Amino acid sequence: MHGVKLFAPASIANISCGFDVLGLCLENIGDIMEIRRSEKAGIHITSIKGQVLPLEANKNVAGVAGLALLEAHNPQLGFEIKIEKKIKPGSGIGSSAASAAGTVAGINYLLGNPFSPSELIPFAMEGERLACGSAHADNVAPALLGGFTLVRDTNPLDVCKLPTPLELAATVIHPKIEVKTSDARAVLKQRVSLEKAIKQWANVGALVSSLYEEDYALLSRALVDEIVEPSRAILIPHFAKIKDACKAAGALGSGISGSGPSVFALSRGMTNANKVAQAMQEVYKDTDIPFEIHVSPIKQSGVSILEILK
Amino acid sequence: MHGVKLFAPASIANISCGFDVLGLCLENIGDIMEIRRSEKAGIHITSIKGQVLPLEANKNVAGVAGLALLEAHNPQLGFEIKIEKKIKPGSGIGSSAASAAGTVAGINYLLGNPFSPSELIPFAMEGERLACGSAHADNVAPALLGGFTLVRDTNPLDVCKLPTPLELAATVIHPKIEVKTSDARAVLKQRVSLEKAIKQWANVGALVSSLYEEDYALLSRALVDEIVEPSRAILIPHFAKIKDACKAAGALGSGISGSGPSVFALSRGMTNANKVAQAMQEVYKDTDIPFEIHVSPIKQSGVSILEILK
Numbered sequence: 001m002h003g004v005k006l007f008a009p010a011s012i013a014n015i016s017c018g019f020d021v022l023g024l025c026l027e028n029i030g031d032i033m034e035i036r037r038s039e040k041a042g043i044h045i046t047s048i049k050g051q052v053l054p055l056e057a058n059k060n061v062a063g064v065a066g067l068a069l070l071e072a073h074n075p076q077l078g079f080e081i082k083i084e085k086k087i088k089p090g091s092g093i094g095s096s097a098a099s100a101a102g103t104v105a106g107i108n109y110l111l112g113n114p115f116s117p118s119e120l121i122p123f124a125m126e127g128e129r130l131a132c133g134s135a136h137a138d139n140v141a142p143a144l145l146g147g148f149t150l151v152r153d154t155n156p157l158d159v160c161k162l163p164t165p166l167e168l169a170a171t172v173i174h175p176k177i178e179v180k181t182s183d184a185r186a187v188l189k190q191r192v193s194l195e196k197a198i199k200q201w202a203n204v205g206a207l208v209s210s211l212y213e214e215d216y217a218l219l220s221r222a223l224v225d226e227i228v229e230p231s232r233a234i235l236i237p238h239f240a241k242i243k244d245a246c247k248a249a250g251a252l253g254s255g256i257s258g259s260g261p262s263v264f265a266l267s268r269g270m271t272n273a274n275k276v277a278q279a280m281q282e283v284y285k286d287t288d289i290p291f292e293i294h295v296s297p298i299k300q301s302g303v304s305i306l307e308i309l310k
Numbered sequence: 311m312h313g314v315k316l317f318a319p320a321s322i323a324n325i326s327c328g329f330d331v332l333g334l335c336l337e338n339i340g341d342i343m344e345i346r347r348s349e350k351a352g353i354h355i356t357s358i359k360g361q362v363l364p365l366e367a368n369k370n371v372a373g374v375a376g377l378a379l380l381e382a383h384n385p386q387l388g389f390e391i392k393i394e395k396k397i398k399p400g401s402g403i404g405s406s407a408a409s410a411a412g413t414v415a416g417i418n419y420l421l422g423n424p425f426s427p428s429e430l431i432p433f434a435m436e437g438e439r440l441a442c443g444s445a446h447a448d449n450v451a452p453a454l455l456g457g458f459t460l461v462r463d464t465n466p467l468d469v470c471k472l473p474t475p476l477e478l479a480a481t482v483i484h485p486k487i488e489v490k491t492s493d494a495r496a497v498l499k500q501r502v503s504l505e506k507a508i509k510q511w512a513n514v515g516a517l518v519s520s521l522y523e524e525d526y527a528l529l530s531r532a533l534v535d536e537i538v539e540p541s542r543a544i545l546i547p548h549f550a551k552i553k554d555a556c557k558a559a560g561a562l563g564s565g566i567s568g569s570g571p572s573v574f575a576l577s578r579g580m581t582n583a584n585k586v587a588q589a590m591q592e593v594y595k596d597t598d599i600p601f602e603i604h605v606s607p608i609k610q611s612g613v614s615i616l617e618i619l620k
Contacts, residue, residue: 018511020508021511150516152515152516152532190505191502192504197510201327201331202514204514205328205470207515209470209472209518209522212519218468218470227504
């Protein structure tokens with residue numbers, strides 16, 4: 001097997017009460033990558049379409065993740081990578097995670113799967129370290145494992161794959177403004193009230209239970225974040241209006257995707273998710289902020305191999 | 311049907327990371343109650359064995375809970391209650407909750423179950439309001455529903471029953487000292503670090519997942535409380551030693567039961583739970599503090615009807 005073409009999915013991290021812990025994988029939004037064996041040791045990014053990003057492996061998220069895998073497996077091996085970036089960097093739906101996850105999943109596949117999907121997470125996290133300064137797993141975990149994931153700990157890494165009710169669908173609006181990660185971090189309060197923290201962990205527990213029970217009503221009640229969302233909402237124009245519109249359109253809940261600026265909503269069924277998309281569009285269409293809206297089922301598995309390349 | 315004899319189970323609230331949210335029901339520890347129809351409207355507590363507690367219905371947890379149920383159902387009805395208190399009040403394993411839960415479950419049974427077990431919780435919570443000043447559900451929920459319970463919210467009440475792995479067993483040591491609820495509250499820090507709060511809700515999510523997956527190793531990793539336990543540990547003599555002894559004896563985890571002074575440990579299997587009991591005993595036997603140790607499976611259902619009384 002010489003090469004693979006694959007789909008590297010976008011993902012939503014945080015998910016209301018699950019700040020820094022929960023993530024989910026998207027079916028319809030993601031990058032296309034081609035990964036081929038190379039005679040030359042190391043990672044060689046030969047083309048990136050759709051975005052201007054560095055080709056040097058050690059400056060590129062995909063490169064760094066791939067090199068971390070090779071370092072652990074066999075540094076003598078070489079791979080060539082072509083990336084068609086469809087996820088906008090900085091949109092808050094795991095653009096860097098998709099590149100990192102796609103790379104390590106593709107290389108792993110070409111090597112005959114020496115690593116399980118969970119074992120690939122630490123390599124992909126190295127890509128995240130390059131992208132945002134910390135090796136977090138909120139997006140790479142769902143991008144590699146699919147469905148809902150819970151990162152219990154990163155040191156040592158402890159990730160649970162959670163069940164994902166089949167009818168669940170996501171709507172994501174990406175307002176094309178820049179939210180700097182440093183700003184998104186700066187607005188966080190480093191101390192929180194015990195009372196609100198208790199509510200948050202009650203909601204996380206209920207949310208996890210709702211996924212196992214396929215209890216959409218409970219999921220809806222648990223999709224609340226009184227800790228981080230109130231602080232970060234100010235960074236996203238018309239955030240409160242979008243939330244109200246999502247609710248009125250029948251969404252189970254909504255919140256900030258990752259550290260923004262994208263806002264996600266979860267709905268029961270694609271029909272509802274499309275209604276929510278219309279409602280989001282109504283809020284933004286008369287503003288001067290360009291935007292994009294995605295509607296997607298939750299992807300039950302992570303990175304997908306699309307084609308074997310001869 | 312004239313009367314019932316029932317078993318009103320003890321319970322463990324909080325359960326490490328699940329402070330104010332999680333609870334579980336014990337199989338081997340609980341009160342025995344007899345509840346009979348009475349010609350006289352209201353609740354009439356005719357005898358309490360094992361403890362000195364007020365017989366006046368409006369000053370007694372069982373009385374208040376029973377009156378709350380009658381108020382909602384039919385205030386013209388009357389019931390007579392005999393209580394054999396086996397759970398020590400103030401021990402931290404839901405003594406008042408057992409009385410409240412037993413009363414409302416028994417009356418409900420005699421009335422032909424007009425209320426579901428979940429619908430009984432608010433009545434039993436009124437008993438808790440009398441006992442500790444706030445109508446919390448941490449103990450009455452597991453005492454009525456059995457197994458593990460998660461209280462997502464109390465206003466409006468939103469309780470999830472969680473699955474309980476069959477092999478799970480609890481060991482509880484009750485050091486016979488008084489920990490005033492006011493002291494247990496006073497030592498709580500009203501603000502907590504975001505970082506620790508995130509760890510806590512990651513652990514709650516993982517703990518809930520572990521119950522569904524019957525993943526004892528994950529349960530063990532999630533049985534951590536870095537927020538409340540460090541503050542309250544000072545109220546319980548030799549707390550750190552007990553924790554270390556439990557761990558060395560193979561417990562999955564341990565922590566403060568409710569607001570103490572009892573300390574619980576969870577183990578896989580009764581054999582291990584008994585080993586943990588021995589280890590706890592080793593810590594306490596040379597101190598001058600009297601103590602009691604209980605070992606119990608987790609009770610899968612709440613209050614049990616033992617006998618129909620003619």
